[in-house]
Amino acid sequence: MGESLSWMAIKGHDRETIYSRLRLVATGAAGDCTRGKIGSRMLAEGWILIVLGQAEHPLLAQSELQKLSAGCEVVDCNVEEHVMFSxxxxxxxxxxxxxxxxxxxxxxxxxxxxxxxxxxxxAVEQQYRPKQTLSKRRTPKSIASLKLH
Structure with a gap:
């Protein structure tokens, strides 16, 4: 298993406006943002990060992002590691x-x-694409055989 999460960073509106548009309510509690939970944090330069504890979260639907981004900028990311999707x-x-x-x-x-x-x-692609190609060509290392006793 791997991580399954998504996040969005929003710049251009205050926290209350963003929470209202997303239909979120602050709980006052702190904790992790896994297994379906949602968390938020202020970032530098006026960005607000919202972490969503599942990939392809409904709040990242095209219709939601279209409404949310009115008058502001939104960058979002989805990661579903067990199927190598991002x-x-x-x-x-x-x-x-x-x-x-x-x-x-x-x-x-x-x-x-x-x-x-x-x-x-x-620039990032030019730096890492050759490394990806090289790692694809490598022969996997042997794995030790084990048995239960």
């Missing part, structure tokens, strides 16, 4: 600006992207 996208003023998606269980190097990805994307 996605990220950016919305602003009700419009999706870009989306990148990777489904490693079917196409290890494959990356589907639409829109104009952030400027830093090309």
């Amino acid at each position: 996605s990220s996208e950016c919305w602003k003023d009700g419009q999706r600006l870009w989306r990148a998606e990777h489904q490693g269980d079917s196409d290890i190097p494959g990356l589907q992207a639409v829109g104009e990805l952030p400027a830093a994307f090309t």
